[in-house]
Amino acid sequence: MLDPKDFKKHSDPVVAWIDHYLNDITKFPVKARVAPGEIYKTIPQEAPLFPEAMEKIMEDLDNTILPGITHWQHPGFHAYFPANSSVESVLAECITSAIGAQCMIWDTSPAAAELEQRMVEWLRDAMGIPSDFEGVIQDSASSASLVALITAREVATGFRSNEEGVPNNLRIYCSTETHSSIEKAVGVCGIGKRNLVKVETDTRMQMDPSLLGKAIKQDLERGMKPCAVVATLGTTGTLAVDPLKEIAALCKKHGIWLHVDAAYAGTALLLSEYRWMIEGIEEVDSFVFNPHKWMFTNFDCSVYFVKDAPLLIKTFEVLPEYLKTKSRGRVNDYRDWSVPLGRRFRALKLWFVIRSYGLEGIREKLREHIRLSNFFVETLTSVEGLVMPVEPFLNFSCFRLQPDGITDPVRLNPLNEAFLEEINRSGELYLTHTKIDGFYTIRMIIGQTYVGQKHVELALERIKKAALSILNKFGQNG
Ligand SMILES: *Cc1c(COP(=O)(O)O)cnc(C)c1O
Numbered sequence: 001m002l003d004p005k006d007f008k009k010h011s012d013p014v015v016a017w018i019d020h021y022l023n024d025i026t027k028f029p030v031k032a033r034v035a036p037g038e039i040y041k042t043i044p045q046e047a048p049l050f051p052e053a054m055e056k057i058m059e060d061l062d063n064t065i066l067p068g069i070t071h072w073q074h075p076g077f078h079a080y081f082p083a084n085s086s087v088e089s090v091l092a093e094c095i096t097s098a099i100g101a102q103c104m105i106w107d108t109s110p111a112a113a114e115l116e117q118r119m120v121e122w123l124r125d126a127m128g129i130p131s132d133f134e135g136v137i138q139d140s141a142s143s144a145s146l147v148a149l150i151t152a153r154e155v156a157t158g159f160r161s162n163e164e165g166v167p168n169n170l171r172i173y174c175s176t177e178t179h180s181s182i183e184k185a186v187g188v189c190g191i192g193k194r195n196l197v198k199v200e201t202d203t204r205m206q207m208d209p210s211l212l213g214k215a216i217k218q219d220l221e222r223g224m225k226p227c228a229v230v231a232t233l234g235t236t237g238t239l240a241v242d243p244l245k246e247i248a249a250l251c252k253k254h255g256i257w258l259h260v261d262a263a264y265a266g267t268a269l270l271l272s273e274y275r276w277m278i279e280g281i282e283e284v285d286s287f288v289f290n291p292h293k294w295m296f297t298n299f300d301c302s303v304y305f306v307k308d309a310p311l312l313i314k315t316f317e318v319l320p321e322y323l324k325t326k327s328r329g330r331v332n333d334y335r336d337w338s339v340p341l342g343r344r345f346r347a348l349k350l351w352f353v354i355r356s357y358g359l360e361g362i363r364e365k366l367r368e369h370i371r372l373s374n375f376f377v378e379t380l381t382s383v384e385g386l387v388m389p390v391e392p393f394l395n396f397s398c399f400r401l402q403p404d405g406i407t408d409p410v411r412l413n414p415l416n417e418a419f420l421e422e423i424n425r426s427g428e429l430y431l432t433h434t435k436i437d438g439f440y441t442i443r444m445i446i447g448q449t450y451v452g453q454k455h456v457e458l459a460l461e462r463i464k465k466a467a468l469s470i471l472n473k474f475g476q477n478g
Helices: 004-023 038-042 054-068 087-099 110-127 141-156 180-188 209-221 244-254 265-270 272-278 309-316 347-380 409-425 453-477
Strands: 134-138 170-175 196-199 225-232 257-261 286-289 302-306 396-401 432-436 439-445
Touching: 004 054, 004 087, 038 054, 087 347, 110 134, 110 265, 110 302, 110 347, 134 141, 141 170, 141 180, 141 225, 141 257, 141 286, 141 302, 141 309, 170 180, 170 209, 180 196, 196 209, 209 225, 209 244, 225 244, 244 257, 265 272, 265 286, 265 347, 302 309, 347 396, 347 453, 396 409, 396 453, 409 432, 409 439, 409 453
Parallel strands: 170 196, 170 225, 225 257, 257 286
Antiparallel strands: 134 302, 286 302, 396 439, 432 439
């Protein structure tokens, strides 16, 4: 049991550990190489009855835990979407954990509530989101989208669903490329997955607004009630951007709640050259993006903007006696802005990151990642036997092996699965895949905070080598 008086003594080795971790991260294989159950087996079956030394705990951290960690901050991490961080954010998280405040209402830490309010305003204004939007920090885009759909549900039913339960005629619309969190939310909020309409997409995998219009019309004719449309800016598979302006016009015409899921690509709105993505924002009701993905802020930190905050509060407000305060009504009690009561002090890390980088510093990094991605794409297009099936966007691109004349996914998919395995085998890189029109396709995202030219050059070299090796084997086996 440690005494706060000895904090410095005990934190020194931990700080040294973090310093080593951040600076020597490339010595680890990006993706953990353990078998299922391997770590679990090495952790004792029973909790210790008596104190153990910190030295021993730190030793086990290295020996038992670290081998089972996938290193998301490794510059060779190009999988999924990044959950990047920064030195600033790590430091702020340390302070947040020392303060250990539970920021459910204004009274439980006024600075947390007021800093949160200011941070979401800073981001709103820097991203070109209209000033009538208010914001709140949530744990994840999944939670924020759930909150959006529940609010839309209450609005569509005159605030009766919370009391009486959900009628079975509400309809939600999204595209076939929409993130799985929407399907989950539609189930959780009681609207029911069979009331989720997945609209087909065009050749760049963006929602086709004419098909959305048809689906809404059909539902109205059948006596169903269109409740919400979810538009995605930057889909998970291929970073497709749904045409917001056309979708917004349809929502306006029919009085439908419009939620925007910009979890990943929303960060790009900090760059004025990507503001076209939010043409139509005036008609949007709610919007989520994750600073914990591409804005150098540790997971978790998801920013949810809403145009009519009173509707949100009316949906989630509960007021047991022990939470009644004198300040109520004059301040933001954020527990009424989402599902959980308890809330971490997440605004502090945003404050550290935004101030230490400055908005221009953040923009510079984003542009550098996009430049690196363009360089990657330019170099890779010249590789024989490789195709890039959809247009790259921001810092995303995707590619697959498609040797001359072969167009059958039954033959190509195993080849590309082997290709991805070969790319990841060295431990220097970690990429993941998606399916595009049934074709196994490898995704490349360049978004780790400290990734640079030399890392991308190394990635290109490894990918080219893996392509050659797989194509050679393929040629030999016919
Ligand atoms: C990552 C992502 C999500 C899920 O984000 P969480 O914060 O992990 O819930 C949802 N939608 C899109 C488009 C995403 O990229």
